[in-house]
Amino acid sequence: MTQDVDPGYLARLEARSGKLAGPTANVAPGRVQANLAILPRALAADFLHFCQLNPKPCPLLSMSEPGNPALPALGRDIDIRTDIPRYRVWRNGELVSEPTDVRDVWRDDLVSFLIGCSFSFEEAMLDNGLPVRHIEQGCNVPMYRTNIATQQAGVFGGPLVVSMRPLKAADAIRAIQVTSRFPSVHGAPVHLGDPGLIGIADIAKPDYGDAVQIRDGEIPVFWACGVTPQSVVTAVKPEFCITHAPGHMLVTDLLNSRMAVF
Amino acid sequence: MTQDVDPGYLARLEARSGKLAGPTANVAPGRVQANLAILPRALAADFLHFCQLNPKPCPLLSMSEPGNPALPALGRDIDIRTDIPRYRVWRNGELVSEPTDVRDVWRDDLVSFLIGCSFSFEEAMLDNGLPVRHIEQGCNVPMYRTNIATQQAGVFGGPLVVSMRPLKAADAIRAIQVTSRFPSVHGAPVHLGDPGLIGIADIAKPDYGDAVQIRDGEIPVFWACGVTPQSVVTAVKPEFCITHAPGHMLVTDLLNSRMAVF
Numbered sequence: 262m263t264q265d266v267d268p269g270y271l272a273r274l275e276a277r278s279g280k281l282a283g284p285t286a287n288v289a290p291g292r293v294q295a296n297l298a299i300l301p302r303a304l305a306a307d308f309l310h311f312c313q314l315n316p317k318p319c320p321l322l323s324m325s326e327p328g329n330p331a332l333p334a335l336g337r338d339i340d341i342r343t344d345i346p347r348y349r350v351w352r353n354g355e356l357v358s359e360p361t362d363v364r365d366v367w368r369d370d371l372v373s374f375l376i377g378c379s380f381s382f383e384e385a386m387l388d389n390g391l392p393v394r395h396i397e398q399g400c401n402v403p404m405y406r407t408n409i410a411t412q413q414a415g416v417f418g419g420p421l422v423v424s425m426r427p428l429k430a431a432d433a434i435r436a437i438q439v440t441s442r443f444p445s446v447h448g449a450p451v452h453l454g455d456p457g458l459i460g461i462a463d464i465a466k467p468d469y470g471d472a473v474q475i476r477d478g479e480i481p482v483f484w485a486c487g488v489t490p491q492s493v494v495t496a497v498k499p500e501f502c503i504t505h506a507p508g509h510m511l512v513t514d515l516l517n518s519r520m521a522v523f
Numbered sequence: 524m525t526q527d528v529d530p531g532y533l534a535r536l537e538a539r540s541g542k543l544a545g546p547t548a549n550v551a552p553g554r555v556q557a558n559l560a561i562l563p564r565a566l567a568a569d570f571l572h573f574c575q576l577n578p579k580p581c582p583l584l585s586m587s588e589p590g591n592p593a594l595p596a597l598g599r600d601i602d603i604r605t606d607i608p609r610y611r612v613w614r615n616g617e618l619v620s621e622p623t624d625v626r627d628v629w630r631d632d633l634v635s636f637l638i639g640c641s642f643s644f645e646e647a648m649l650d651n652g653l654p655v656r657h658i659e660q661g662c663n664v665p666m667y668r669t670n671i672a673t674q675q676a677g678v679f680g681g682p683l684v685v686s687m688r689p690l691k692a693a694d695a696i697r698a699i700q701v702t703s704r705f706p707s708v709h710g711a712p713v714h715l716g717d718p719g720l721i722g723i724a725d726i727a728k729p730d731y732g733d734a735v736q737i738r739d740g741e742i743p744v745f746w747a748c749g750v751t752p753q754s755v756v757t758a759v760k761p762e763f764c765i766t767h768a769p770g771h772m773l774v775t776d777l778l779n780s781r782m783a784v785f
Contacts, residue, residue, distance in 0.1 A: 430714045430715050430716050430717075430720065431713065431714065433715065434699055434711055434712055434713070434714075434715065437696055437699045437700065438699065438700075438703050438711060441700050441703075449696055449700060450696055451693065451696070452692045452693065452696075453692050453695065453696065453715075453742075454692050454716060454742050455692075455740070458692065458740055478717070478720050480715075480716050523785050
């Protein structure tokens with residue numbers, strides 16, 4: 262056995278033990294982090310179809326077997342019931358608890374969906390010397406419901422949610438190049454410029470996260486956001502589901518750099 | 524010997540015979556076309572350095588030996604003195620003639636520079652279903668002098684000239700992806716959005732070419748333009764130089780599709 266412990270595995274062990282119960286930004290740099298949606302098997306086929314139809318907001322990294330908490334494609338010895346720092350448990354669309362462990366509510370029919378997260382492409386942006394305003398400002402990324410409809414699959418559907426990062430034009434062009442390399446973690450932006458064209462009435466009032474400063478000469482650039490599947494799932498009000506708490510992601514063993522398609 | 528004649532070679536033979544004396548848009552589809560600057564050897568090293576420092580406006584496809592009219596890297600049996608449909612001959616910065624053949628003014632010290640042209644990436648845009656407004660409107664692309672300085676090399680320097688194509692945001696994002704694949708034919712845009720940020724006072728009044736319509740919801744997108752080297756060369760007022768007449772390019776044997784870097 263190797264003595265090396267992957268930083269992703271280490272982060273999961275800390276989440277499992279309760280030592281890591283906060284947001285995972287900057288935890289295990291270089292490792293892919295993932296959004297979580299856990300649904301009863303009865304809804305799993307429709308949700309998988311929804312992800313397949315909407316790969317930009319819902320880039321599916323891995324899906325579990327029903328009842329099985331392992332996700333071998335994403336990392337060593339993952340137990341999805343314990344390895345996320347904080348969960349949200351929902352019953353009939355109501356948030357009922359935010360535990361650090363969901364073993365007590367686990368069921369044999371639960372299917373886990375792990376979906377790519379913008380942390381991966383933001384790391385690539387920073388590596389390219391591009392500014393990421395909400396990181397500079399130490400706040401959450403601003404996110405907005407748009408008038409762009411997702412493709413409906415069974416009960417799942419609703420508006421696309423986007424995240425926004427302001428950039429100067431030349432940086433926006435470079436950001437499009439950089440993020441296009443990462444289709445499995447949201448990929449290229451879906452819009453830039455006039456927010457009104459995608460149904461955003463006031464850029465200073467995000468629907469989720471925090472407003473950030475847009476400076477002179479900067480253009481708002483909008484990416485499909487992993488909050489979309491969460492907003493779609495909770496809108497359906499399933500009798501039971503589990504998501505991660507915002508910003509509290511699954512840290513995997515996968516390398517962000519290996520997500521690049523070229 | 525093969526019986527196949529490359530469409531690029533055929534176009535050059537027609538230019539050589541005088542049969543083709545007009546613009547080369549839509550001539551030999553799929554073949555790379557090139558901008559021309561012919562300079563005395565005394566200026567060639569500086570101009571080569573200028574191209575090296577400014578690869579976006581001046582993507583050098585090939586440079587000849589002094590006095591040698593052949594360009595074997597660009598196609599079969601090229602004679603740069605006859606194979607362009609129409610030339611411009613300049614003396615001390617003054618345009619003195621627009622002949623279809625420059626054999627009578629040829630000199631043993633002349634060096635030819637062939638520079639990539641936007642026709643290549645426009646073909647890729649059209650292949651991707653992206654609109655190219657000046658083609659739709661049947662006019663020349665609008666071009667603008669900017670306040671972006673090129674990198675000076677010896678006597679050569681001056682403002683970057685850009686071409687503009689209006690696109691909806693999602694199409695602009697796709698156009699950035701598509702044209703990024705073609706760094707040897709200007710590559711990705713250099714700017715998008717507010718023209719004033721790069722010193723363009725009135726988008727309706729291009730410095731070269733024709734104004735085109737910008738429709739509701741469209742953003743002007745700006746690419747580095749092959750008119751830059753021409754404007755730089757003529758500004759220096761060399762005792763002698765030759766360029767192509769606007770739109771009258773060298774048609775090569777190279778395939779546009781082979782210019783893609785991935």
